[in-house]
Amino acid sequence: MSIAVVEVNRKSILANIEFFREKSPDVTLMAVVKANAYGHGMEGVAQLLDDKVDYFGVARVSEAVTLRQVGIRSPIVLLEGFFPHDDINDLLDFNLQPVIHSSWQIDVLNTIPFPNEIVAWFKIDTGMHRLGFHFDEAISEFNRLASCKAIRQPINIISHFSSADELSSSQTNKQIAQFDKFINSIDSNLIGGQQSIAASGGILAWPDSHRNMVRIGIALYGVSPFNDAVADLQPAMTLKSELISVRKHKKGETVGYGQTWTSHHDTMLGVAAIGYGDGYPRSIPENTPVSINGRLVPIVGRVSMDMIVVDLGHDCHDKPGDEVILWGKELPVEQIAKHTGISAYELLTRLTSRAKIRYKD
Ligand SMILES: *Cc1c(COP(=O)(O)O)cnc(C)c1O
Secondary structure (H helix, E strand, O other): OOOOEEEEEHHHHHHHHHHHHHHOOOOEEEEEOHHHHHOOOHHHHHHHHOOOOOEEEEOOHHHHHHHHHOOOOOOEEEOOOOOOOOOOHHHHHOOEEEEEOOHHHHHHHOOOOOOOOEOOEEEEOOOOOOOOEOHHHHHHHHHHHHOOOOEOOOOEEEOOOOOOOOOOOOHHHHHHHHHHHHHHHOOHHHOOOOEEOOOHHHHHHOHHHOOOEEEEOHHHHOOOOOOOOOOOOOOOEEEEEEEEEEEEEOOOOEEOHHHOEEOOOOEEEEEEOOOOOOOOOOOOOOOOEEEEOOEEEEEEOOOOOOOEEEEOOOOOOOOOOOEEEEEEOOEOHHHHHHHHOOOHHHHHHOOOOOOEEEEEO
């Protein structure tokens, strides 16, 4: 039995899907399940949602192949397309839809002799400046992609925001304008596929960006893409472990590696079996809260590989075997992100396989 557990509430994920369906009823929905579904278990989440969303989004061909191997039937989009050393046959064998962001990818597609086999997503760089065609080359590259024998019409169009979490930034509206300018400048006979620019931040904060498809990553799991939790979302994950020791500790004594914490009072310390070996970051500072028996108590000393120590207070009634919650409904991961300066995205995705995923309904 595993002691550090990632408990995933399926009902919360379904409720979040429902929330987005109601918010944007006419919009096609992609569930982004890359990076082990942000720590929630890619296979389990995809199986839950296979008949409830329109697309899955992943970042690697290997992730997509795993989804097909566990029986996922929905369309799967490779958000970064295929890579230079990927086997192009996987696109055909597993029915995968690549994002096309670079000229070299079109060269590779041109080597496929079979007609109309591949549904593609053309990525335009509207201001993120990471992947995607520059505006001045986009129309000619789009036409080159459209004339590829292997490509099925219509081609879908995709872009990505750099600053959708900054509500007062003008960048998002600039990017929307660039996106529209591109759409309006391509041959109207070639339009008609999906158009997508919004991820979680765009969905929640920029209604003009929804177009006909939205890509929901972190918000699907009930976690905010902004600094603060979003009340309408239900966090799906509870990261938890147990107390394995409750011990007396004298005023003036230190705790843990490097003796970084000294107690100012006689107290009781709790030792919980979770550490950076499970993905709970070593850089988490002292005083970060955990929840035990309905109250918040502070971490003292450094996070070890397999354990943390918490100050339970001198009159505590906690005992070995009691549950310790690192984050969940009662202690939002956004709050831990604020405490630590580590984004909620990273806290979720850095969990290791030693913390076992357990689904509940
Ligand atoms: C990861 C990713 C998303 C999901 O982003 P969230 O902010 O988690 O919703 C959407 N689109 C692309 C291209 C991505 O890489």
